[in-house]
Amino acid sequence: MICPKCKSKYEKEFTVCSKCKSQLVHKLPKQIISKKKYRFKKRLHPSKYLNDLDEWGKHQYNPGYWTGGNIPPDLKYGGKPIGVILLLLGVFSLILSGSSLFESDIKHLTDILEIIPNLTLGGLIGIIMILAGISKLKNTDR
Numbered sequence: 001m002i003c004p005k006c007k008s009k010y011e012k013e014f015t016v017c018s019k020c021k022s023q024l025v026h027k028l029p030k031q032i033i034s035k036k037k038y039r040f041k042k043r044l045h046p047s048k049y050l051n052d053l054d055e056w057g058k059h060q061y062n063p064g065y066w067t068g069g070n071i072p073p074d075l076k077y078g079g080k081p082i083g084v085i086l087l088l089l090g091v092f093s094l095i096l097s098g099s100s101l102f103e104s105d106i107k108h109l110t111d112i113l114e115i116i117p118n119l120t121l122g123g124l125i126g127i128i129m130i131l132a133g134i135s136k137l138k139n140t141d142r
């Protein structure tokens with residue numbers, strides 16, 4: 001027998017708890033387990049990689065997302081060598097776009113306007129690659 005209040009154990013003969021005078025029971029009633037409310041604001045994948053992939057899928061056409069330091073998950077989780085390659089490619093891309101400014105024969109104002117798209121695109125890609133490379137080198141563990 002067992003007391004439901006103080007959890008004291010007694011022999012079969014006893015019916016009342018000597019300490020708290022409460023009726024003894026054979027078994028303690030099962031504790032009512034309060035059902036936890038599983039409410040998720042956002043459904044998350046168990047894998048960080050899949051979360052990133054999902055997140056990336058939503059923002060891949062948003063240049064602001066790229067420049068905000070976010071990189072495609074395939075690059076992020078690709079391993080350290082990719083980080084080095086990305087850094088080198090990024091620097092190379094920046095040098096190329098920069099050199100196009102000096103190599104071009106600027107005579108009129110309109111000549112500059114023609115280079116700007118190449119310059120900004122090359123520069124943007126270069127910066128993205130460098131950021132991705134740095135980020136990759138920082139997170140060596142998956």
Ligand SMILES: [Zn+2]
Nearest residue numbers: 003006017020
């Ligand atoms: Zn008791």
